[in-house]
Amino acid sequence: KTQLQRFLGSLNYISPFIKDLAKDTALLYERLKKNPKAWTDSHTEVVKRFKQKVNNLPYLTLANPTWARVVETDASDIGYGGILKQCSPVDKQEYLVQFYSGKWNDSQKNYATEAKEMLLLSNVL
Known part of the structure; x- marks a missing residue:
């Protein structure tokens, strides 16, 4: 253990x-x-x-407050995952900043799917 x-x-x-x-x-x-x-x-x-x-860990970029943010989220009944990326104004490429994941607590498991997605979005940002 x-x-x-x-x-x-x-x-x-x-x-x-x-x-x-x-x-x-x-x-x-x-x-x-x-x-x-x-x-x-x-x-x-x-x-x-x-x-x-x-x-084989990916390379992450330090967050740049002047770059646009790109967020991808996925919420299921058990847990959630999100990716925060930023888009460079110079080369227009997306750069990974952070992965975010976890399991819902007992009360959060009862939330509607839309509420779970919004909670996840606010946590990733």
Whole structure:
């Protein structure tokens, strides 16, 4: 359990670099609850996938307050994910600034889809 907590803590530290972190680690977080199910090959695959993702992290750009922002969001019943990009006025390219993801708390799970998307949008910005 301690090893898994350390691993997830490390991933959380670099979460701005990892797309859909909360959704993709949900299976591992289930192992931290009281009376967890046994470790399976699915758990091992998730860990392997994240080790590969960490080796291939995208380059992020520091936010520039003068550049236009581009936001992509996706909210589901369980969690959410968002990407903040900025568009350079010079070369018109989009540059990654941050990934944002998480799981809804119990009350947020009851929100309408539109409310979830708006909450996510405000959090990403």
